[in-house]
Amino acid sequence: MLDLINVSYDTQIPNNVGLSSDKRVLKALEKWHPGYINWWNDLIPDNFQQSLVYLRTAVSVDPKGWAKFDYVKMPEYRWGVLLAPQVEDRTIPCGEHAGEAAWQEVPGEYRAMLRRLIVIQGDTEPASVEQQRFLGKTAPSLYDLRNLFQVNVEEGRHLWAMVYLLHKYFGRDGREEADDLLRRSSGSEEAPRMLGAFNEETPDWLSFFMFTYFTDRDGKMQLESLAQSGFDPLSRTCRFMLTEEAHHMFVGETGVGRTIQATCEAMVKAGIEDPYDTDAIRALGVIDLPTIQKKLNLHYTLSLDLFGQEVSTNAANAFNAGIKGRYMESRIDDDHKLHGDTYEVWDFEDGKLVRKEVPALTAINMRLRDDYTRDASGGVGRWNKIIEKTGIDFQMKLPHESFNRKIGVFADKLFDPDGKLLTGAEYDAGMPDWLPTHADGDFIQSLMVPVYEPGQYASWIAPPKVGIDNKPGDFEYVKLHMA
Amino acid sequence: MPDIIDFRTDPSHYRHWRVEYDGDIANLYMDVDEDGGLFDGYQLKLNSYDLGVDIELADVVQRMRFEHPEVKVVVMQSGKDNVFCAGANIRMLGGAAHAHKVNFCKFTNETRNTFEAAEADSGQKYIAAVKGACAGGGYELALACNHIMLTDDSSSSVALPEVPLLAVLPGTGGLTRVTDKRKVRRDLADVFCSIEEGVKGKRATEWRLVDEVVPNSKFADAVQARAKEFAAASPKNAPEKGIALDPLNRTIGEDGSVTYSLVEVAVERDGRRATITLHGPDGDAPADAAALTALGDRSYFLRLARELDDAILHLRLNEMELGLLAFRSQGDAAKVLAEEKLLFDNADHWLANEILQYWKRVMKRIDVTSRSLVAFVENGSCFAGMLAEVLFAVDRTYMMEGDFEGDNRPVASITLSQANFGPFPMANDLTRLETRFLGEPERVEAAKEQIGEALEAFDANELGLVTYAFDDVDWEDEVRIFLEERASFSPDALTGMEANLRFAGPETMETRIFGRLTAWQNWIFQRPNAVGEDGALQRYGTGVRGQYNMQRV
Numbered sequence A: 001m002l003d004l005i006n007v008s009y010d011t012q013i014p015n016n017v018g019l020s021s022d023k024r025v026l027k028a029l030e031k032w033h034p035g036y037i038n039w040w041n042d043l044i045p046d047n048f049q050q051s052l053v054y055l056r057t058a059v060s061v062d063p064k065g066w067a068k069f070d071y072v073k074m075p076e077y078r079w080g081v082l083l084a085p086q087v088e089d090r091t092i093p094c095g096e097h098a099g100e101a102a103w104q105e106v107p108g109e110y111r112a113m114l115r116r117l118i119v120i121q122g123d124t125e126p127a128s129v130e131q132q133r134f135l136g137k138t139a140p141s142l143y144d145l146r147n148l149f150q151v152n153v154e155e156g157r158h159l160w161a162m163v164y165l166l167h168k169y170f171g172r173d174g175r176e177e178a179d180d181l182l183r184r185s186s187g188s189e190e191a192p193r194m195l196g197a198f199n200e201e202t203p204d205w206l207s208f209f210m211f212t213y214f215t216d217r218d219g220k221m222q223l224e225s226l227a228q229s230g231f232d233p234l235s236r237t238c239r240f241m242l243t244e245e246a247h248h249m250f251v252g253e254t255g256v257g258r259t260i261q262a263t264c265e266a267m268v269k270a271g272i273e274d275p276y277d278t279d280a281i282r283a284l285g286v287i288d289l290p291t292i293q294k295k296l297n298l299h300y301t302l303s304l305d306l307f308g309q310e311v312s313t314n315a316a317n318a319f320n321a322g323i324k325g326r327y328m329e330s331r332i333d334d335d336h337k338l339h340g341d342t343y344e345v346w347d348f349e350d351g352k353l354v355r356k357e358v359p360a361l362t363a364i365n366m367r368l369r370d371d372y373t374r375d376a377s378g379g380v381g382r383w384n385k386i387i388e389k390t391g392i393d394f395q396m397k398l399p400h401e402s403f404n405r406k407i408g409v410f411a412d413k414l415f416d417p418d419g420k421l422l423t424g425a426e427y428d429a430g431m432p433d434w435l436p437t438h439a440d441g442d443f444i445q446s447l448m449v450p451v452y453e454p455g456q457y458a459s460w461i462a463p464p465k466v467g468i469d470n471k472p473g474d475f476e477y478v479k480l481h482m483a
Numbered sequence B: 001m002p003d004i005i006d007f008r009t010d011p012s013h014y015r016h017w018r019v020e021y022d023g024d025i026a027n028l029y030m031d032v033d034e035d036g037g038l039f040d041g042y043q044l045k046l047n048s049y050d051l052g053v054d055i056e057l058a059d060v061v062q063r064m065r066f067e068h069p070e071v072k073v074v075v076m077q078s079g080k081d082n083v084f085c086a087g088a089n090i091r092m093l094g095g096a097a098h099a100h101k102v103n104f105c106k107f108t109n110e111t112r113n114t115f116e117a118a119e120a121d122s123g124q125k126y127i128a129a130v131k132g133a134c135a136g137g138g139y140e141l142a143l144a145c146n147h148i149m150l151t152d153d154s155s156s157s158v159a160l161p162e163v164p165l166l167a168v169l170p171g172t173g174g175l176t177r178v179t180d181k182r183k184v185r186r187d188l189a190d191v192f193c194s195i196e197e198g199v200k201g202k203r204a205t206e207w208r209l210v211d212e213v214v215p216n217s218k219f220a221d222a223v224q225a226r227a228k229e230f231a232a233a234s235p236k237n238a239p240e241k242g243i244a245l246d247p248l249n250r251t252i253g254e255d256g257s258v259t260y261s262l263v264e265v266a267v268e269r270d271g272r273r274a275t276i277t278l279h280g281p282d283g284d285a286p287a288d289a290a291a292l293t294a295l296g297d298r299s300y301f302l303r304l305a306r307e308l309d310d311a312i313l314h315l316r317l318n319e320m321e322l323g324l325l326a327f328r329s330q331g332d333a334a335k336v337l338a339e340e341k342l343l344f345d346n347a348d349h350w351l352a353n354e355i356l357q358y359w360k361r362v363m364k365r366i367d368v369t370s371r372s373l374v375a376f377v378e379n380g381s382c383f384a385g386m387l388a389e390v391l392f393a394v395d396r397t398y399m400m401e402g403d404f405e406g407d408n409r410p411v412a413s414i415t416l417s418q419a420n421f422g423p424f425p426m427a428n429d430l431t432r433l434e435t436r437f438l439g440e441p442e443r444v445e446a447a448k449e450q451i452g453e454a455l456e457a458f459d460a461n462e463l464g465l466v467t468y469a470f471d472d473v474d475w476e477d478e479v480r481i482f483l484e485e486r487a488s489f490s491p492d493a494l495t496g497m498e499a500n501l502r503f504a505g506p507e508t509m510e511t512r513i514f515g516r517l518t519a520w521q522n523w524i525f526q527r528p529n530a531v532g533e534d535g536a537l538q539r540y541g542t543g544v545r546g547q548y549n550m551q552r553v
């Protein structure tokens, strides 16, 4: 009998899927493993590879105690294959097969669609590690350095999770796709990652925090909808990934929050009230709030593009097939089929933004995006609380979803962050106030100096309220190997 | 929706294509304007196309030949980032009437053929530089190019997803070119045509689906290098510049009649027919190739070909109920022969060659026009040489015999020339006379001996060049009875009968495309599994799959 809660370490790959008795898949994964290790070793600078990092490793899928913390060298991290426990008698939650028993094997007719979804999800996981590869060199503290590596190894594990599904269920094609996941690389001219936002650079730590807050949250929404899949192994895989993903967004939210905190505190201390007194604020070694807002604008809108077209055939097909559900599908009170239902989306008609009812099936992406926006606005509110407490008059906000878009009805058109349609000249004039300029980038870059002393933090970011694993403030989260 | 579909366009009106000329290389970019659909109700996303997009492409190809003969290599590529071309627009197909779908497919097929033949006919070789998704009609565009290059970015692929995705066929030559042109093994072709996501990378060359796969970072350079290499290897003796194709002058009357400078279309709605009159030359033939070039698009056969081509297309798309097209001509046969002699004498001159090749295409356009086609060889007509070719393209020919009362025009005659014995093959690669006399090849020889003779009805009939010859007494009645009888038959049955009778003889890739593939596609286009309310085309994009009647027919 397989122990599905506790993880078996009897193969090279920790797992709770009985790999040691599944020779075919084990062989395939072991063949893939060296390529993965090469990828990892080529990616992360060597002195970090040799360092001891205080990481959590998933050792169980029991929600009450799934991880243990310890010092690990990253290349020795136990990347495992972990699926959330099987729910007994689970049924397909949506679409034309709703109510039928969930699939334990890939249904032939949906093989291509499932594989495509898994490949797209899988492609994003290593991409963010690639985007963040140089950040270790400018970490504002050992605490943050550790968080970066934690996110990185877990994204690596998410890649493993997707590769396992490809190897286990998709035969030769699946193995080829798994190889291609290591062939593509972020920003590469040769073979770029599949989605635009994953080919953008993460040039500084504020970008990293924004990325983990906004773009990992897109990942969360995608995982949430794949967790609703009628294909049970995918659902179980994604459910477990979500437990790790929460930490990534925590890193993002608190990272931005701590940046804001440092700025506000420095302003108060210096007696600066005007948040737009940029030069004076920057002279304090902190990032002015309007620049943080610009970063927010950029990352939020890039992430919105990840949801695709407002009206999408692929999304409709996947929902109807029962391959991908909506956010919290099982808690939605309807027939889960959406025949004849409509959903309101933005459209652009006669030079005006309009709300339009379209068949709900084709608006699955939009519904998920709306859920995303709601989900993302929570942290923005908490950031504003931080500002408010210091008495500074400034509010962060999410820009209108028409702003700075490259995909969907708003693409190729110019809007300001309030959703007002602009002429080219108006847009050019407003741009420096809405999106980070090169000069902003230079300034932020100038603050990016590493702080590797335990308990010390760069000027632009406040210390966290509590440590990881309840460790004290001066805990050495990373024992740096300085060759 | 436009009142009529106009096939006349020019670069200043393009919405979907642009060409950058670079010496003997032309870079042709497909950059479809989403909002530029010919009809309402769909958006041309992802470089998908409708008839309007194809009309522009046909114009590009035509102008490449006449206006830019200096070009030796054309690189067809996408102006969009992540997609080469997603194929025919599905919502357009889902919403279009059957007749429009069929006409759309026919025209796109003709356009594919014309750029595919451009290498052999005009010394213009087409390279498809595929980056991004290239699916369905998109891959069919590439298939019709002479060389396909695919980037190896681990996501660009070529695909024919029609069967699994839409329950129709890759009907624009796709299935046929995969097997007949690219000679993909049939079992691999079967796999290829059953997988939605297609084939990428090295396997695409191994399966012969593309000619080469190039690393992504080197792709743009490799494409331009290949283009230069092909251009350098081209045997074409290219002129420095071409001639301008000015807009066609066309007037459409209230009754639907159409008037050009040399072509007139009269419409008889009650009889459901159009009569197309071809006029002979109004002046003397140019003295030499230089004079021909100076005349440019005003030269006789080029003008006639352009006008006739436009008339046929106009009738096909805008006059669906005119089931019979009657061809007649009026003019001086000697002048017709003088015009064509100049072309044949200078066949190695680029413009003369282009005009002859164009005439070949126009004749083929007539061959595959799904209307009853008849020619009337009347007194005063000028069916000589190239014009006489029309007589052998139609389903039947009626000829006037002897003097007609009150008619002082010259007695009807037909003159054969070298034009009828080689330069204008049909899709089956035979001449129209060879096809006509498939069982009696000696008759082709007999006809050949009469080259240059003005053959009156008796001789023409003896030689088998006309169906019937009638004198003044019978002519009017016989013609009337034929027209009335024809108008009473089922248009569907006629279309089927005529298409089958026209293309006797050997199969070629072209006949297989127009005959088999198109016929199968048109059958599928009628079936509920594709077009029914619950069929795949109707349901495409709703998220709900097509519901199929699983009975094999």
Ligand SMILES: [Fe+2]
Binding pocket: A125, A154, A155, A158, A219, A245
């Ligand atoms: Fe992830």
Ligand SMILES: [Fe+2]
Binding pocket: A155, A216, A219, A245, A248
């Ligand atoms: Fe993540």
